[in-house]
Amino acid sequence: xxxxxxxxxxxxxxxxxxxSLECTVEGTSNPNLYWYRQAAGRxxxxxxxxxxxxxxSSEVPQNLSASRPQDRQFILSSKKxxxxxxxxYLCAWNRGPGNTIYFGxxxxxxVV
Amino acid sequence: xxxxxxNSPSLSVQEGRISILNCDYTNSMFDYFxxxxxxxxxxxxxxxSISSIKDKNEDGRFTVFxxxxxxxxxxxxxxxxxxxxxxxxxxxxxxxGGYQKVTFGTGTKLQVIP
Numbered sequence: 001x002x003x004x005x006x007x008x009x010x011x012x013x014x015x016x017x018x019x020s021l022e023c024t025v026e027g028t029s030n031p032n033l034y035w036y037r038q039a040a041g042r043x044x045x046x047x048x049x050x051x052x053x054x055x056x057s058s059e060v061p062q063n064l065s066a067s068r069p070q071d072r073q074f075i076l077s078s079k080k081x082x083x084x085x086x087x088x089y090l091c092a093w094n095r096g097p098g099n100t101i102y103f104g105x106x107x108x109x110x111v112v
Numbered sequence: 113x114x115x116x117x118x119n120s121p122s123l124s125v126q127e128g129r130i131s132i133l134n135c136d137y138t139n140s141m142f143d144y145f146x147x148x149x150x151x152x153x154x155x156x157x158x159x160x161s162i163s164s165i166k167d168k169n170e171d172g173r174f175t176v177f178x179x180x181x182x183x184x185x186x187x188x189x190x191x192x193x194x195x196x197x198x199x200x201x202x203x204x205x206x207x208x209g210g211y212q213k214v215t216f217g218t219g220t221k222l223q224v225i226p
Contacts, residue, residue: 036216043116044156044201044216090155100146101203101214103155 002027006091006104013111019064019078021107023091026072031093033074034101035066038088050074051096086111115139116204118217126225131189133220135202138183142204146214147176147187150199159200160187192224 006023013019025031035047046059048066056066063082067075074091091104117136125131133147143164148156162169162176162185169176175188189196202217 034214043118043218044203046214049213088153092155100158100161101205102158103148106153106155108153 002093002102004091004093004102004104006089006107008107009105010108011110013081013109015083015111016080019076019081019085019109021076021089021091021109023074023076023104024072025074025093028072028093028095030071032096033068034092034094035064035074035076036090036092036103038090039086044090048076081109081111083111085109114218115142116202116215116217118200118202118220120220121218122221122223124223124225125192127194128191131187131192131196131222131224133187133189133200133202133222135185135187135217136183137185137204137215139204139206139215140183141206142215144205145176145178145185146203146205147174148201148203148216149196150201150219156201189222192222194224194226197222197224 003026033050036044037047038044048058050056050068053068053071064078089107092101094101115138146161147159149159150156160171160174160176162178167178173189178185199219199221201219203214205214
């Protein structure tokens, strides 16, 4: 069966510090991968998606970047965090169009 | 531009009764609709989905209804249980080529009162 994991689960970072959230999917190959963010009191916002290694598309302009160095690995990064980057970040995957998206456990980021 | 709207931020229902969660969308290109359940500090869990070619899909206590002409879908939970208390997200997707773009609503917090 397929599983998705992301880490760390929680982190508190000072403004201006770097960020790296990592996500891996097991039990499948060539998944579509996604990074979402849930800000306080808001819905789930798609940040990045990837249909293959090295292929990253951004949905919204922001202070973050994403990379896919391996087929089942998706990384969310920032060089300098802003206070507004605080939120709950979710990695997700699916097999492609028309297929259900499955989410990881989420990562709480608090920028102080 | 909120393409998927859940106009009720919260809903309280007595245990054993029916819970009805509503969702409206504006993009006629959406062809697949999903409901997710989310507990605090956890990732959303997939509940049920429906394709745009159907108007109803049922899975145990959960039924999703789709009214394409009204661009409206709803999730019915019967009977409601205290463990159903969570935030429910409606989502709609289209496939603009190679990936599935899923747009989520802002969520409805359901409280089932014992």
